[in-house]
Amino acid sequence: MSFSVKSPLLFCLGLMLGLGQPHVYATTIAPPPLRLDGPAQQGGYVLGWAPPGTVRLTLDGTDVRLAPDGRFALGFGRDQPATALLTAVLADGRSVQQTVQIAPRQWPIENLPTLPRFAQPSAEFLARRAPELQQIEAARKIASPSTGWRQNFMWPARGRISGVFGSQRIYAGEPGVPHNGVDVAGGMGGQVVAPADGVVILAAQSPFTLEGHLLMIDHGMGLNSAFLHLSRIDVTLGDVVRQGQPLGTIGMTGRATGPHLHWGMRWNETRIDPALLAGPMPRGAP
Numbered sequence: 001m002s003f004s005v006k007s008p009l010l011f012c013l014g015l016m017l018g019l020g021q022p023h024v025y026a027t028t029i030a031p032p033p034l035r036l037d038g039p040a041q042q043g044g045y046v047l048g049w050a051p052p053g054t055v056r057l058t059l060d061g062t063d064v065r066l067a068p069d070g071r072f073a074l075g076f077g078r079d080q081p082a083t084a085l086l087t088a089v090l091a092d093g094r095s096v097q098q099t100v101q102i103a104p105r106q107w108p109i110e111n112l113p114t115l116p117r118f119a120q121p122s123a124e125f126l127a128r129r130a131p132e133l134q135q136i137e138a139a140r141k142i143a144s145p146s147t148g149w150r151q152n153f154m155w156p157a158r159g160r161i162s163g164v165f166g167s168q169r170i171y172a173g174e175p176g177v178p179h180n181g182v183d184v185a186g187g188m189g190g191q192v193v194a195p196a197d198g199v200v201i202l203a204a205q206s207p208f209t210l211e212g213h214l215l216m217i218d219h220g221m222g223l224n225s226a227f228l229h230l231s232r233i234d235v236t237l238g239d240v241v242r243q244g245q246p247l248g249t250i251g252m253t254g255r256a257t258g259p260h261l262h263w264g265m266r267w268n269e270t271r272i273d274p275a276l277l278a279g280p281m282p283r284g285a286p
């Protein structure tokens with residue numbers, strides 16, 4: 001990682017004097033650097049600290065929310081390029097920049113010779129689907145004051161990981177949508193708990209066509225979790241939940257070929273890999 005400090009005033013003065021390079025002003029007191037808690041990788045999520053006095057933080061030009069204490073979070077997508085530019089603008093007009101290196105990952109790709117069945121959705125399906133998508137979009141717009149985004153996440157269910165984030169099937173040369181979460185084959189009726197603190201932003205008591213009984217939890221700061229195919233949901237919209245609190249049970253409602261928990265996570269519009277937040281799956285029963 002590298003960072004640079006720019007003072008607009010001194011830099012312009014340098015140009016006028018024909019000096020050109022900001023590093024001439026090595027005697028200028030530099031603001032503290034931007035700090036990330038750990039390395040960044042595709043699908044990953046990392047917390048950081050902005051320098052005191054930061055009034056605006058951007059990642060590749062897009063605003064990043066900043067907590068009052070200077071804490072912030074970043075998420076990186078499956079196909080995130082190798083670098084991203086993080087910029088903090090300070091109250092005195094100076095800015096601090098840091099180039100974040102994002103480690104690439106290998107994604108499992110499976111080539112299948114034929115197109116999937118039921119590739120064309122019916123008009124009846126689309127008519128049922130539209131209001132479901134509207135509910136999901138509305139839920140994502142809810143910005144709760146939860147501080148779960150700062151926590152170390154835990155697995156919401158235990159069991160064999162039957163599907164990983166980022167895997168992709170290619171049907172007769174046509175790439176399918178990459179798997180956007182992690183699947184835990186925990187067994188029908190197995191308990192699902194909150195992986196971190198949050199607020200319930202959607203609890204589908206009548207099953208959605210694809211997701212079945214869908215539960216969405218906002219962890220604050222643009223970070224949220226979605227739990228799909230539940231057999232039962234035990235919380236309701238607006239509930240404040242604590243890490244480890246039971247939320248419902250594993251099922252196979254919606255489009256699922258067997259009982260499993262699909263856990264998807266987003267940081268703002270970016271889909272991230274929940275397995276990276278939860279770490280290795282613990283052995284044994286919860």
Ligand SMILES: [Zn+2]
Nearest residue numbers: 163182183262
């Ligand atoms: Zn899945």
